[in-house]
Amino acid sequence: MTTPAAFLFDGDTLSLEKLVQLSSGKIACDLSRAAWDNVAEGRRIVMRAVADGSAYYGVNTGVGSQKDIGVQAADFASFNDHIIVAEATDMPGAAFAPTVVRGALAVMLNNAATGRLGLRPDLVRRMLRLFHCADMPEVRSGTSSGMADLGPLAQLALPLVGRSLDGGAPLIEGPYDLAEKEAVSLINCNAFVLSHGAHVMAEAARLAIAFDLAAALSLEAFRGNLSYYRAEMRPGYRNPHQLASCRQINHALRGARLWQDGEARFLQDPLSFRFATRVGGTVKLALAQATAIYQDDLNCVCDNPVVSLETGSLVTGINMDSTPLTYATDGLRQAIAMAAAVSTERSLKVQHAGFSGLPLGLAQPCRADGGVQNLIISYLGVARQAELRGLAAPVLLDCAHALADGIEDVSGLGPLSVARTEQVIAFAWQIVSVEMIIASWALALRGLETSEMGQTTGAIYTKLRPFLPIGTEGRNVFDMSGPIDCVSAPEFVQPYQI
Template sequence: MTDPIHLGAGPLTTRDLVAIAREGAAVELDDAALERIEAGHRALEGLAAGGAAIYGVSTGLGAGVDTRIVPDAVVVQRRIPPGRAVGVGRNARPDEVRAIMAARLAGLCAGRSGASRGVAEALTDLLNRGVHPVVPMTGSVGEADLAPLSHIALVLLGQGEAEFQGEILPGAEALARAGITPPEFGVKDGLALVSANAASVGAGALVVEDAAQALRSMLAAAALSFEGYRAGIAPLDPRAAALRPAPGQAEAARRLLALLDGGDLAQPGSARKLQDPLSFRCAPPVLGAALAALVAARASVELELAGAGDNPAVIAEDGVALPNANFDPTHLALAFEALGAALARVAAISAARIVKLMSPGSSDLPRFLAPAPDGSTGYGPTQKTAAALLAEIGHLAGPMPVAVLPVADGVEDYATMATSTVDKTAGIVERLRLLAALELVVAAQAVDLRGGVALGSGTAAILTEVRGLVPTLEADRPAAPDIAAVAGFIASGGLEAVFGAG
């Protein structure tokens, strides 16, 4: 059983969100967080009672900011989520919904939203009792994820739909079966539940951890390709990175050397060539750049998890509801664009290595790594698979538009499209995992055909794991099940122990 995650007690990490979203970790609201939530709610109630103009509480939203209204928790706040539940497209997976709800709870724990304790505890109950609202993921422009978060808030109103114990139910029925009473809404609860970037932040946390896993599998695949190709390891020498310390290069080289340690390639004169193709030589800087981009993307998510993005923000100690633009996640959108572009470069050199291993003029191995010179296709057709994956990754790595249709009567005339950026980066990661699986299969065949070489301790373990799933190719057979088996093994974390999760 995974230990409970205490929200509001300290910084929340992307790894914490994975534990909540995928490992069944319960969440508990820290006592200090509950005190902050209650203090913010009391302060906001006082401001509203005093007649202050407070966005979304005593005024309309968006273009309606110029309309003064009477603060009313029942009428005003309860109508905010239904009016903004406009999502379309694919529904978020249960793990994504859980990550999104956890991210929003982390924001509420800052005590700056003005949300009531009852609503925060009800959102906690959804997580702990396994009620997962149905959340269509298209509809946010990345300036607070109003649409997806509104579909979550609907369920707290007893509306919408939710998955509970494998069944899609009306929201009210899902709550009843889980033993959750719909909470009373406070003076800003409707707005507090939906005005945040929790969809991009929560989903982004999962993408970061999946990307980290995919990159580790790419390091493993590159190392096994080095073995199969008998590539020189001079570019991995720490002295090379010291001469030009590009971001992440030294770390990538260190990890590759660790996997190759103990094998023939670590001995002088073991490489077949003085200089290998760039897809081998440039592995440290390219993989290193991706590692650096991953660090930046993780930092952008964890900054949001630790911050308060509510507008207006309730600063109870000063007695003010402060209008702000902390709902704008430009930094996060740019970090994920950079991560996607970096992963595309990793994909490009992986695909190139796959082709080089199959070329007898380059690798000195049988064409297409065919088991016998009898017209067998070997792994030749998988070059098309690599080409297709690389093309799709390149397409997804293209940036989202920086100019977006102005909405809300022109008030909202800039947008980040952060949620869509995170989603397309997830698509890159999914394809990168498949490409890593393909390279591992091809590299394992190259090693077997090479024969008579001592592998490094890490690469030997990698080969053992691959061969436990995929036997050596001795006659043409469908490669799709082999690729799928290795990709599933990577996704399940099976490869982690072989080369470390650092």
């Protein structure tokens, strides 16, 4: 633990940005005093419900299709342990990043802080102990269909009962017996979708700025017409997200010679240049909508049954459905795919002699080899674009039906939507890097001094130029990982964001 200041979970004010910060494991956390009071009251309500002899789902009955089979009081501890271990079934595959796992645990703690799960305070304290561990348990990804992250949450809960996925030493000593309702409450939410989604959207926010910066660099390289980026055009923009992209591109080009009369090559540029603010603004719009939807779910109560502090009873819960989250990330993914396609089009125009006025393939004049054409940079970008496009289709309508013998007949597929969005973003970083590489190559051939470029576009060119084998093509294999890692690094976009 390196940061002494504590963050207090209260079940109401956790933000996506704070969730990503908490995922680092560098912030000490606790529950607020009011939250601890709610936890205690929620547990008292559970115990009164158990004492009244009525049947309550997952409390004194089985779960899923076994919901009508009762559980005797003497078997409560073993029943809860068996639920966790059984639903932790391990299907081989990739694991979530530790930051996503810790973030999921933060979501669970925030949920528990409402008191509406009915967990014992002692179990919540044990969850806090796990949160503060240096390591996180291994949890498989790709194993949830989006009606509560049952498998991943059960694997995350294993250390809480003194177990581990691989049978090795647990992160917290055990054994530890769970009490009435606790097993079902530990696995009945969308904590992994929310945590994974928060990290993906943080990455998407940086990517949205990178699309604008790439468009500005391509405009510089193409000698594009900036008339529609001038400040006097802004009153015609009613979409604030489009306006944000316009301001970002304008800011990147401040001080550029390109603003002067007679610098633009064409009266009207191809649409991929003219529509950069519309498309870039759509990415920002989709991101804002997705953020709002995820933010709402982050602080909603997700469990089944839910403890009603108002009525002192247990009621059926419904918020484990991930349909709103899938809708949000499906839209974001499609907007990013469109922006990537437009980025590819700009790249192709910049290297096209008929549009740019530069030598064929951006090779040295009169050379039969060399340039970005012989390095097949645009081919690689188009190949990535094809992969990205295949991942961009919405998954919301691919709902898997009739699970648990037909009792659970709808699944929102939120985890799949988030995972595909993460893949799309990874490909999009490569595509936007290709655009910047080709634009920088064109700027080098134009012989412009960085003092003649925009302050930001000139700085980007200066960073990327050392990676480019201009004039030495074919002597060594061009490793594109250098410029791609440079562009996609968190610190690349930050200095230029407005």
